[in-house]
Amino acid sequence: MSSKEKILTAAIILFAQKGYSGLSMRQLALAVDLSVAAIYHHFPDKNALYLETVRYAFADKEQVFDQVWQSKGSAEEKLSRFIHSLLDVMINDPNFHRLMQREMLEANPERMQLLGQGVFNTQFCLLMELVKELAPDQDAHLLASSVLGLSKYFIEYQPLLKNFPGWKPEHEMPAFIATHITTLLLNSFKAKTA
Amino acid sequence: MSSKEKILTAAIILFAQKGYSGLSMRQLALAVDLSVAAIYHHFPDKNALYLETVRYAFADKEQVFDQVWQSKGSAEEKLSRFIHSLLDVMINDPNFHRLMQREMLEANPERMQLLGQGVFNTQFCLLMELVKELAPDQDAHLLASSVLGLSKYFIEYQPLLKNFPGWKPEHEMPAFIATHITTLLLNSFKAKTA
């Protein structure tokens, strides 16, 4: 792994943990065992480093769901598999997920456009087609968003949900959450089309 | 309004916008037209100020839903009213909402406990009782979480959702979102209990 890649890999973790202004160039340099000037050799300034870090973190992430779309089975099974995969990604790559949360807080219009029309576009379209199959007479955009929303919320708010009454240990298991979300949505689809 | 309240009110807005490390004491002092030392007269240090700001922002917020619980009508109508109120609060008080998002990112265990067992406890319990009425044989904690999750996601991810194909202007109207969430959930309840 090159020094540049080492810097970016560490930057993903540290920006995710501390945020943009919470991470200093010196802290990052210390983490990758390089001088501050070495970082400036690879990146013009902190802002450019952050942008490239986000881009680097979001690469690869698209093809995680390829196996879901290529798999055989009913639409119901595909939805279940998608939700399971989504939760797995978020659990297994918490730094990517936290970086995404921070991006949503900033909600820079240009970068939102990049995500919505670029990186995540294909996945969202495939998801919309799937829910259209399951509930043809409903608003596909709203339903696809609901799939993502339920999945993301259960992960992001787990630390809070734990402290609410009625919480059980299985509530933080990805497979359990995924099953709940899947049945919730499939039940709703059935009721509407009936 | 006292100087201390003025400081806290401005701090809610600025911490929400810039985050803890993004806001300096000097910027805050400038915003409230006081010297930095004046802030230190009211708060021992920056961290204590932040904690009190969060506490201040979360005060009041409990009683917003009182009218929902005290209102008459079926459980279905109450759920609808709760979701509408929830979305209204989040839209009308974006600074509070952003501060909450930042708190979830940090997810300090002590403060999560404070929120889950203190501030939001009553509301979550009332919501659980409501969904128990609507779907007695399902996991009330999961369903109550789903209500909150769907509502929060549609607000938090609006800037991204806008850039996905299939988006329509009505998708950012609170009333429209609330109706979608309500029918989605009520349909799911019906299917399961049938």
Next chain:
DNA sequence: GACTACCTAACAAACGTTCAGTAGGTTCAT
């Protein structure tokens, strides 16, 4: 005379960024 609410001015530390220099490899005319 004590107390509250504030001020100006300063502190050391940390910040982003830059500059001059070096060690090691490649290129290339001689």
Next chain:
DNA sequence: ATGAACCTACTGAACGTTTGTTAGGTAGTC
């Protein structure tokens, strides 16, 4: 084959600025 020129990847030290925090003083109230 060799030495000059050049490039890349880095270092240490410094720059001016901003940071959180504090010390000491003042004006008004009780």
